[in-house]
Amino acid sequence: MSNTQEFKIGADLFSIPADRFYGRDNHMWALYDHVTGYATIGMDSLGLASLGDLAYVSLLPVGTKVERGESLGTLEAAKMTGDLTSPISGEIVERNDLTVRNPALVNQETYTNGWLVVIKPSDWEHESKQMVSVVELPDWVDAELVRYRQQGWID
Amino acid sequence: MAKVTIPVSEQAEQFQISPDYVRISMAAAIELGLKPGRIERASCDCINLLQNYPEGCYANCTYCGLARERPGLPEDNTFIRVGWPLYSTDLIAERIAIREAKKEVGRVCVSQVQDHRANEDMMEIIRRVRLKAPQVPVAALVSATLLNEAKLLEIRAAGVDIIGIGLDGATEEIFDEARGKKTRGPHKWDYHWEIIRMARKLFGPMNVNCHIIVGLGETDRDLFNLFLQLRNEQIAGYLFAFNPEPGTATQDLPRQPIYRHRRVQLIKYLIENYELSPAAITYDAAGGLLKLDAPLAMLDEAINSGLPFMTNGCPDRHGVMACNRPYGSYRPSEEYRDYPFVPTAEDVRVIREQMCLDEVWAA
Ligand code: SF4
């Protein structure tokens, strides 16, 4: 199995790495660290492709407890706004203020320096099973591309 | 005033100049698939293009991110640079043609800046667009200072059906302060009006429009008198909400309160569509709106339609407003200033709250 799922929108190539889990509808990724037991959270490149360049990012403060599906902050692209939806439940233990100061980092370094928060999960075992894992990745990406195109969110 | 230095990342754009390259509004770039993204609650039906030269613009309008002597920010992070990406003109023309084949493009608008190459280059940009997309209606948003009758005729012969003119200031005084002699800029109020009227004669009723910025220090009386004058001359007036652009001379000038913008939008609509008489409006000593004397049925009909609060802009080939400039003068997270779509009943409820019309309505 390839380490990264790649897809094209127009002439642009995007990737979705297989080393992490993805929120089925919200296109947030979670990378679990088995040593610390913490999960780093960001937004994936298909979600970002449909939003465009982010202009503003706000994140809830460290110490905030969030439930899966709740907002952990907000985003604003050039012509739209939205919530950053948490793909898991837990407590925010770190936030990436670099992305607040420079939201372009989320678009440019999506899976590395463009992370948003670190969460101490309250139920990783159970909730990670409800996310998209490496096995489902190719089919999920294909289906999401169809859904996004039908919605007119990408070309 | 210091000249703005261009960051390294943007230096290539100094050499990508019109007519071979042109800037495009972010909404239009998204619509044509040149930039990723979505537009909340709206689509963008007008492809707004803007000439690109290394100096930006040789004029010096106090509120504009392209002005020659704008103070600038350390990184020159102006809206116009962030929000108007640069592409080759031929690529944009191709995308317009591809789009036309799938779904009509409402309109293309080519904007001039003040530059000695601007007339010739505008003709070339229009030629390239029309070569690929001959049916698409084209407007020219011109710099009046560069034009005369012969040039207007040339523009018309190139297939342009609508002329837009950035008057921006509602009175001569405001114009001089924001764009004219007080800014050491080249623009003159009287010459702007000469060109507006000449264009009106050549292009026909309602095929010429003046852009008017609301919030540059003008009074309500100034605006309403201008709307009445434009109505009488069958020239369209298109409102723009002042939104201070970082790095410009007016970056600290506050935006007008929303209630004022709503009232201005409503009264403009009543003047244009219900022939509201000047006698129906009374002013305080400072020229601010004191009382509006209009029948309730008229107000309800106008307000409930939502139409007064929509973006003003040029129509498509079927007469439907195309140039809706979504989120052009406010952020998508902010309250709408002008709606790039017909406001819903819920939007109208919000509008009514914002407008506080009871304070000025004389029943
Ligand atoms: S002429 Fe137009 S582009 Fe040039 S500075 Fe004035 S408003 Fe800006």
Ligand code: SF4
């Ligand atoms: S309203 Fe829009 S299309 Fe018309 S001249 Fe102005 S910017 Fe151009």
